Amino acid sequence: DGGITQSPKYLFRKEGQNVTLSCEQNLNHDAMYWYRQDPGQGLRLIYYSQIVNDFQKGDIAEGYSVSREKKESFPLTVTSAQKNPTAFYLCASSIPGQGSYEQYFGPGTRLTVT
Amino acid sequence: KQEVTQIPAALSVPEGENLVLNCSFTDSAIYNLQWFRQDPGKGLTSLLLIQSSQREQTSGRLNASLDKSSGRSTLYIAASQPGDSATYLCAPDNYGQNFVFGPGTRLSVLP
Numbered sequence: 001d002g003g004i005t006q007s008p009k010y011l012f013r014k015e016g017q018n019v020t021l022s023c024e025q026n027l028n029h030d031a032m033y034w035y036r037q038d039p040g041q042g043l044r045l046i047y048y049s050q051i052v053n054d055f056q057k058g059d060i061a062e063g064y065s066v067s068r069e070k071k072e073s074f075p076l077t078v079t080s081a082q083k084n085p086t087a088f089y090l091c092a093s094s095i096p097g098q099g100s101y102e103q104y105f106g107p108g109t110r111l112t113v114t
Numbered sequence: 115k116q117e118v119t120q121i122p123a124a125l126s127v128p129e130g131e132n133l134v135l136n137c138s139f140t141d142s143a144i145y146n147l148q149w150f151r152q153d154p155g156k157g158l159t160s161l162l163l164i165q166s167s168q169r170e171q172t173s174g175r176l177n178a179s180l181d182k183s184s185g186r187s188t189l190y191i192a193a194s195q196p197g198d199s200a201t202y203l204c205a206p207d208n209y210g211q212n213f214v215f216g217p218g219t220r221l222s223v224l225p
Contacts, residue, residue, distance in 0.1 A: 006157075033212060040116070042203060042215035043158075058212070090157055102148060103205075103213055105157040 003027065004106035006091050011111045013085075015040060020108045021076045023091035032074035033092040033103065043090060049074055078111065085113045115124050116141045116163050119214035127194055135219045136190040142182050148213060149189050149208040151198035160204065161189075194223045195207040 004025045013019045023032065031050050035043040045058030049068040063082025068074055074093075078085045091106045117140045127133055137147075145166050150158040162171045162178040163185070170179040177190040188205055201220045205213035 004157075035215075040217070042217040043205075044215075045212055048212050088155075095137075101146065102160050102163045103158075104160065105150075107157045108155075110155070 004091060004093055004104060006089075006106040008109060008110050009107065011109055013113050014113070015113055016080045017113075018080060019078050019085075019093075019111065019113075021078065021089055021111070023074045023076065023094045023106060024072055025074075025091075025104075025106075026072060027093055027104060028071075029093035029095055030071065031094045031101075032068070033094075034058075034064075034066065034074070034076045035090045036093065037088045037090060037108075046076065046089075078113075079112075086110060087111060116144075116206060116214040118204065118206060118214055120202075120204060120216040120219050122219060123217070124220040124222075126224065128224050129194060129196060131194050131223075132190070132192050133194055133200050133221075135191070135204075135221070137187040137189070137206075137216055138208045139185045139187075139214075139216075141206075141208075142185050143209060144206045145202065145209075146213075147178075147180055147187050148171075149176075149187075150203045150205065152201045152203060152218070154201075161168065161202075191221075194221075196223050196225050198223050 007022045033048040034046040047066045049055035065077045092103045094103045121136045149161040164180045175192040201218040203218045
């Protein structure tokens with residue numbers, strides 16, 4: 001049963017702590033993406049990776065870090081430098097390239113920092 | 115930089131109505147445009163992907179059209195049902211690198 005898993009579904013942290021969000025896919029997709037969604041807004045791109053051991057900053061990368069050591073995994077770390085980390089975080093994957101490709105999404109992780 | 119708007123922001127209709135959701139984007143240099151559905155607190159579900167060479171795509175009661183030169187796409191939902199209630203997001207790509215998302219249209223279909 002192929003798909004994208006994100007864990008945990010809900011995450012609570014104290015301000016000043018780093019936290020890592022998990023994203024795993026078994027779709028054999030090369031490209032993976034992290035988005036942030038705030039209430040009433042569309043998705044904003046944080047980081048993306050087209051291939052293992054390579055990744056690029058999106059529109060709002062400040063305060064976040066990623067790694068891509070395995071094709072199946074693309075964890076996102078929300079650091080203490082992120083000024084407003086409370087949000088809904090979505091991971092996606094696709095086959096990279098400029099042709100016909102669809103993005104598939106995981107169920108999301110809702111992070112609350114107090 | 116690609117910017118995306120969606121009109122209306124919210125829509126409430128009685129069951130059975132046909133409806134149209136609109137999406138506009140500023141940069142017509144796209145390879146694809148994807149329509150998604152999002153239920154409250156959930157991830158996104160892909161509905162339709164339109165390649166830039168296509169003018170429309172159909173899946174069941176859904177039909178999406180693309181006018182790349184004018185920077186517009188529409189999602190047509192026929193014979194709406196309460197189960198169609200969700201937020202609908204359009205996302206043209208950004209020079210084939212990644213998708214740029216609109217703010218969405220929140221649809222309520224009343225029984």
